[in-house]
Amino acid sequence: MKSxxxxxxxxxxxxxxxxxxxxxxxxMQGLSLFFHR
Amino acid sequence: MKFSKKITxxxxxxxxxxxxxxxxxxxxxxxxxxxxxxxxxxxxxxxKQDAAAxxxxxxxxxxxxxxxxxxxxxxxxxSDYPKVKGFNxxxxxxxxxxxxLWFAAFVLAVPIFVLIIEGIGVATKDERYDKMAYEFIKxxxxxxxxxxxxxxxxxxxxxxxxxxxLKYMANIFGSTMLAYAFLFFAESASLYIYYYGWNxxxxxxxxxxxxxxxxxxNAVGTTLMFLANAWVTFMMSPGGVDAAGVFQGNDxxxxxxxxxxxxxxxxxxxxxxxxxxxxxxxxxxxxxxAQTRDEKAHYDWMGYTANFIAIAALLPLPFAGYWLTAxxxxxxxxxxxxxxxxxxxxLFIIQAVLIGALFLSANYYLWCGMGRSxxxxxxxxxxxxxxxVIIACFLVWFTxxxxxxxxxxxxxxxxxxxKYLGPLGIMPAKxxxxxxxxLFTFLSFLLYRRANKVATVSWAKYGNIAQTxxxxxxxxxxxxxxxxxGYFTNTVLKVGSSVPQVASTLSVxxxxxxxxxxxxxxxxxxxxxxxxxxxxxxxxxxFLLAVSFTWLMGLMGYIRSGIRxxxxxxxxxxxxxxxxxxxxxxxxAQIVSIGVIIFMAIVIFIFWLNQISSKxx
Numbered sequence: 278m279k280s281x282x283x284x285x286x287x288x289x290x291x292x293x294x295x296x297x298x299x300x301x302x303x304x305m306q307g308l309s310l311f312f313h314r
Numbered sequence: 315m316k317f318s319k320k321i322t323x324x325x326x327x328x329x330x331x332x333x334x335x336x337x338x339x340x341x342x343x344x345x346x347x348x349x350x351x352x353x354x355x356x357x358x359x360x361x362k363q364d365a366a367a368x369x370x371x372x373x374x375x376x377x378x379x380x381x382x383x384x385x386x387x388x389x390x391x392x393s394d395y396p397k398v399k400g401f402n403x404x405x406x407x408x409x410x411x412x413x414x415l416w417f418a419a420f421v422l423a424v425p426i427f428v429l430i431i432e433g434i435g436v437a438t439k440d441e442r443y444d445k446m447a448y449e450f451i452k453x454x455x456x457x458x459x460x461x462x463x464x465x466x467x468x469x470x471x472x473x474x475x476x477x478x479x480l481k482y483m484a485n486i487f488g489s490t491m492l493a494y495a496f497l498f499f500a501e502s503a504s505l506y507i508y509y510y511g512w513n514x515x516x517x518x519x520x521x522x523x524x525x526x527x528x529x530x531x532n533a534v535g536t537t538l539m540f541l542a543n544a545w546v547t548f549m550m551s552p553g554g555v556d557a558a559g560v561f562q563g564n565d566x567x568x569x570x571x572x573x574x575x576x577x578x579x580x581x582x583x584x585x586x587x588x589x590x591x592x593x594x595x596x597x598x599x600x601x602x603x604a605q606t607r608d609e610k611a612h613y614d615w616m617g618y619t620a621n622f623i624a625i626a627a628l629l630p631l632p633f634a635g636y637w638l639t640a641x642x643x644x645x646x647x648x649x650x651x652x653x654x655x656x657x658x659x660x661l662f663i664i665q666a667v668l669i670g671a672l673f674l675s676a677n678y679y680l681w682c683g684m685g686r687s688x689x690x691x692x693x694x695x696x697x698x699x700x701x702x703v704i705i706a707c708f709l710v711w712f713t714x715x716x717x718x719x720x721x722x723x724x725x726x727x728x729x730x731x732x733k734y735l736g737p738l739g740i741m742p743a744k745x746x747x748x749x750x751x752x753l754f755t756f757l758s759f760l761l762y763r764r765a766n767k768v769a770t771v772s773w774a775k776y777g778n779i780a781q782t783x784x785x786x787x788x789x790x791x792x793x794x795x796x797x798x799x800g801y802f803t804n805t806v807l808k809v810g811s812s813v814p815q816v817a818s819t820l821s822v823x824x825x826x827x828x829x830x831x832x833x834x835x836x837x838x839x840x841x842x843x844x845x846x847x848x849x850x851x852x853x854x855x856x857f858l859l860a861v862s863f864t865w866l867m868g869l870m871g872y873i874r875s876g877i878r879x880x881x882x883x884x885x886x887x888x889x890x891x892x893x894x895x896x897x898x899x900x901x902x903a904q905i906v907s908i909g910v911i912i913f914m915a916i917v918i919f920i921f922w923l924n925q926i927s928s929k930x931x
Contacts, residue, residue, distance in 0.1 A: 280775070280779060283776060283779050284779050284782065284783055287779055287780045287782075287783030287784070288783040288786055288787055290783075291783050291784045291786070291787030291788070292787045292790065292791070294787070294821070295787050295788060295790075295791035295814075295818055295821070296791075298791075298814055298817055298818065298821065299791065299795065299814040302813045302814040302817055303810055303811070303813075303814065305813075306810045306813065308806065308807055308810045
């Protein structure tokens with residue numbers, strides 16, 4: 278159980294990191310991450 | 315100071331002055347060696363000086379000065395291309411250039427990782443690294459002379475078959491061509507001292523001198539490659555000339571043309587991967603012909619190191635290739651569409667198959683290599699899942715967008731695109747597949763790395779969980795970017811999203827290596843590694859790696875050159891020879907394959923030479 282909780286926390290942290298990475302790198306190219314037609 | 319040290323220092327000062335002379339001359343002299351001027355300009359300058367003494371002639375001199383200093387690109391006719399009975403100029407140039415490039419890539423790459431391995435040997439004080447580095451450089455030394463032979467053949471063939479083109483290029487690149495020739499002396503000198511002085515400069519201060527020579531060797535070699543890249547990329551994306559091809563006199567502008575840096579990066583990384591694969595094949599050859607257990611163990615270790623180098627460079631290679639392609643599109647959309655949307659697109663399917671073969675053989679070699687360790691049984695169960703993912707990605711990677719079909723097949727399918735497989739043919743699907751394929755190859759490496767180790771740190775369990783979470787997070791992100799941007803947004807976003815995809819993959823590699831290094835610091839070995847304890851079939855994977863790389867370079871090199879179509883210099887100097895057409899894919903593949911066979915035959919000859927050189931009577 279403890280392992281699952283730790284995994285979930287790490288996964289959440291890594292997903293936040295990747296989301297920020299996406300936003301930053303798309304913005305650098307003058308693009309937005311969401312809200313496209 | 316000892317006499318030997320004095321000689322060494324004197325030598326280094328001389329070498330430094332020789333290498334730095336172009337820069338020094340550039341700063342101290344107005345007429346830089348890097349801006350050699352044609353005779354017409356020199357004469358015009360002399361006339362100008364005379365004119366200062368004789369003002370009456372001033373007007374005439376001004377007129378002389380106004381004349382174009384450099385000739386425009388010549389407009390050739392078919393009769394301007396010399397013919398030699400029994401030879402096709404294009405095929406001769408094609409094979410000579412390709413063989414020169416294969417060997418050049420090899421001899422430029424080997425000193426890079428030899429220097430690194432030698433450095434590791436110094437840092438770890440492990441004599442085996444030094445021995446292996448010496449053996450690697452020994453192979454490249456034999457290949458060095460063959461590189462020069464093919465370079466000479468290429469130059470002579472250009473003089474014979476394409477004299478006007480070569481003359482035009484020499485008008486623009488005269489200074490860099492001379493610099494190239496002089497640098498070749500420096501390259502040869504440093505290589506020979508590096509190799510022949512290996513045992514002489516083995517201990518203490520001398521070892522540092524040896525490492526410095528290795529560094530100079532690599533600096534000169536890489537500069538040589540960059541200069542040659544300038545000629546090649548000028549033919550694709552000419553800079554520093556006007557619309558008629560008249561050189562504007564700025565050497566840096568023609569060197570630093572639009573595609574120069576993307577090619578520099580791509581070739582540098584690819585050369586390391588290629589060099590690793592060829593020495594891997596050498597190790598496999600020696601492993602299979604080894605007579606003793608010690609010999610087998612040595613060449614097994616050598617093959618593993620070579621494979622490690624090849625794969626370490628192969629992992630970032632698709633990204634360098636992607637940047638190059640994006641820049642080709644940015645320079646000329648027409649060139650880009652010819653490259654990936656036109657006739658050459660089918661060669662990219664072959665490329666995909668070969669790259670898939672590279673990844674599969676590299677992974678297979680690692681899995682076989684786990685047999686060296688008794689602790690590998692803990693991880694063997696994961697191999698089948700890794701294999702499944704890599705094969706699934708491989709299938710997506712080489713799925714074509716449009717299929718070659720008869721009318722009846724087209725009708726039965728209801729259009730050119732398959733209902734389910736069609737969407738897998740576009741780049742977002744392939745980008746997603748290749749990123750996941752790279753991640754799982756990296757996972758194979760991680761498993762191999764820890765196969766014989768038991769972590770002793772208290773947080774090992776959480777380290778593993780963190781690594782799993784990073785992998786999972788990256789895969790979710792890569793798939794999200796590929797699916798959302800690939801199928802629900804426009805092209806600009808599709809291309810843009812590939813950047814965070816690549817960044818995700820690189821992030822995993824960096825973070826997991828950091829965790830792994832910390833986690834296995836002071837780790838216990840399960841049992842001593844049994845080098846040489848691998849099946850013979852694993853060595854054939856190393857051969858496959860070398861052959862796939864060679865074939866891949868030949869085919870992709872043909873495409874890179876072929877997208878100029880009927881131009882010697884794209885949109886500047888037209889090719890009007892009888893061969894100024896794009897051959898069929900089958901024909902091109904045959905020529906490249908002939909080249910691969912010739913190359914491999916010479917490489918085996920080199921391997922054999924190295925084998926007999928170490929034999930005693």
